[in-house]
Amino acid sequence: MQSTMDTRQAKFEYLLRQGDNALILSQQLSQLCGKGPALEEDMALTNVALDLLGQTRMWLTYAGELEGQGRDEDRLAYLRDVRAFRNCLLLEQPNGDYAQVMVRQFLFDTWHYFLMRGLLTSSDPRIAEIAEKSIKEVTYHLRRSADLVVRLGDGSELSHAKMQAAVDELWTYAGEMFLYDEADQAMVAQGVAPAPEAMRAAFLQHVADVFEEATLRMPSPDAYMQRGGKQGLHGERLGYILAEMQFLQRAYPGAEW
Amino acid sequence: MEMPTVAVEQVWAWLAEVPDPEIPVISVVDLGIVRDVSIDEDTGECVVTITPTYSGCPAMQVIAEDVDAALRAKGLTRVRIASRLSPAWTTDWMSAAGKAALSGYGIAPPRQQVIDISALSKGHSATGSATFSRHAIQQPQVDCPHCGSRHTRLTSQFGSTPCKALYQCLDCREPFDYFKCH
Numbered sequence: 001m002q003s004t005m006d007t008r009q010a011k012f013e014y015l016l017r018q019g020d021n022a023l024i025l026s027q028q029l030s031q032l033c034g035k036g037p038a039l040e041e042d043m044a045l046t047n048v049a050l051d052l053l054g055q056t057r058m059w060l061t062y063a064g065e066l067e068g069q070g071r072d073e074d075r076l077a078y079l080r081d082v083r084a085f086r087n088c089l090l091l092e093q094p095n096g097d098y099a100q101v102m103v104r105q106f107l108f109d110t111w112h113y114f115l116m117r118g119l120l121t122s123s124d125p126r127i128a129e130i131a132e133k134s135i136k137e138v139t140y141h142l143r144r145s146a147d148l149v150v151r152l153g154d155g156s157e158l159s160h161a162k163m164q165a166a167v168d169e170l171w172t173y174a175g176e177m178f179l180y181d182e183a184d185q186a187m188v189a190q191g192v193a194p195a196p197e198a199m200r201a202a203f204l205q206h207v208a209d210v211f212e213e214a215t216l217r218m219p220s221p222d223a224y225m226q227r228g229g230k231q232g233l234h235g236e237r238l239g240y241i242l243a244e245m246q247f248l249q250r251a252y253p254g255a256e257w
Numbered sequence: 258m259e260m261p262t263v264a265v266e267q268v269w270a271w272l273a274e275v276p277d278p279e280i281p282v283i284s285v286v287d288l289g290i291v292r293d294v295s296i297d298e299d300t301g302e303c304v305v306t307i308t309p310t311y312s313g314c315p316a317m318q319v320i321a322e323d324v325d326a327a328l329r330a331k332g333l334t335r336v337r338i339a340s341r342l343s344p345a346w347t348t349d350w351m352s353a354a355g356k357a358a359l360s361g362y363g364i365a366p367p368r369q370q371v372i373d374i375s376a377l378s379k380g381h382s383a384t385g386s387a388t389f390s391r392h393a394i395q396q397p398q399v400d401c402p403h404c405g406s407r408h409t410r411l412t413s414q415f416g417s418t419p420c421k422a423l424y425q426c427l428d429c430r431e432p433f434d435y436f437k438c439h
Contacts, residue, residue: 039413043413047419050313050314052313053313054314058342118387132343133312133345137311137312139389139394140414140437202389206388
């Protein structure tokens with residue numbers, strides 16, 4: 001990334017990252033509509049997807065306005081290609097089995113919760129407002145995903161094994177959120193975003209607490225962490241997610257309903 | 258053209274007749290989502306400021322259209338619906354009449370607010386060591402809207418709309434919606 005990144009560009013990047021995290025996870029959860037392992041879970045998945053989609057709209061609308069190129073939330077969501085997406089790699093990991101769905105959700109929810117708490121006192125009032133609106137929903141999400149991690153981790157032999165496998169598989173994606181690049185650092189310097197150290201400590205503490213209750217082994221926080229999503233370097237899977245999500249606007253440009 | 262003069266109070270009274278599209282026994286005013294009504298003295302434009310319940314609630318667009326249509330039906334020609342995010346909507350803003358109407362409709366009304374935003378932001382900046390515990394949030398006492406029993410259990414944290422959870426009464430055995438506190 002160039003060192004000449006100006007403040008507006010950095011904030012645009014930062015807003016896209018928040019919006020894309022919520023958007024990609026929302027899309028993945030939406031794909032599970034009608035496929036949940038129980039009716040209650042099916043409703044929960046789609047309700048969480050809906051909350052995240054609402055949050056996406058707030059982030060991307062702001063991003064588009066800040067950019068000033070006439071791109072609204074829809075153009076940003078439906079007309080960017082893979083390399084222009086800024087979500088963390090965690091969110092594009094496949095739905096897989098339900099253990100993978102819930103571990104991905106739990107890791108995201110925990111980070112999301114502490115990030116929204118930090119953003120409540122952002123120096124950018126509009127970001128603080130979005131955080132204020134989001135945190136109530138995020139708190140509810142985290143409570144549910146933490147509950148389920150405990151129930152499934154400390155459940156049957158089979159559910160425990162599946163949860164541990166999911167934790168081991170996804171752990172390498174649980175660090176990218178705290179690896180701050182130039183854009184993130186610029187936001188911290190201006191008081192827009194919280195610094196990563198305290199957030200990471202809070203994240204690790206909560207994950208450790210819940211995993212202990214769930215009888216799950218927590219991998220090392222110092223393990224190698226995959227990175228690149230925030231800079232637009234994604235895995236193959238994101239292309240397939242976008243192919244489905246963007247199909248209508250690609251096939252019928254400008255379609256409205 | 259002469260602008261019809263209308264009092265802000267009159268507009269509030271009209272809005273109190275606009276039902277929530279999902280739960281028609283409660284008005285948008287009782288729900289607490291109408292945050293402000295103002296009328297520009299020069300132009301006569303009536304601005305109604307609403308706030309979303311849940312950020313992804315699909316009813317918000319319908320509510321904005323319903324409010325606009327209701328005021329135009331009363332003869333207002335210049336109406337604008339504005340949106341405001343902060344302070345974030347809470348079920349504490351639901352009126353007592355609204356809660357009673359919900360109960361009569363078979364939906365248990367929200368109990369108490371779960372999340373204190375100001376405490377969260379203070380706690381974070383002052384100590385720098387934020388924590389979360391799933392045990393810290395207590396399950397509210399939810400009474401059965403059908404038989405009044407206090408003997409109920411949560412069956413699903415999410416329900417048919419973002420604002421509701423599913424409960425069951427352990428006495429009359431009826432399942433029912435609970436309007437989550439938010």
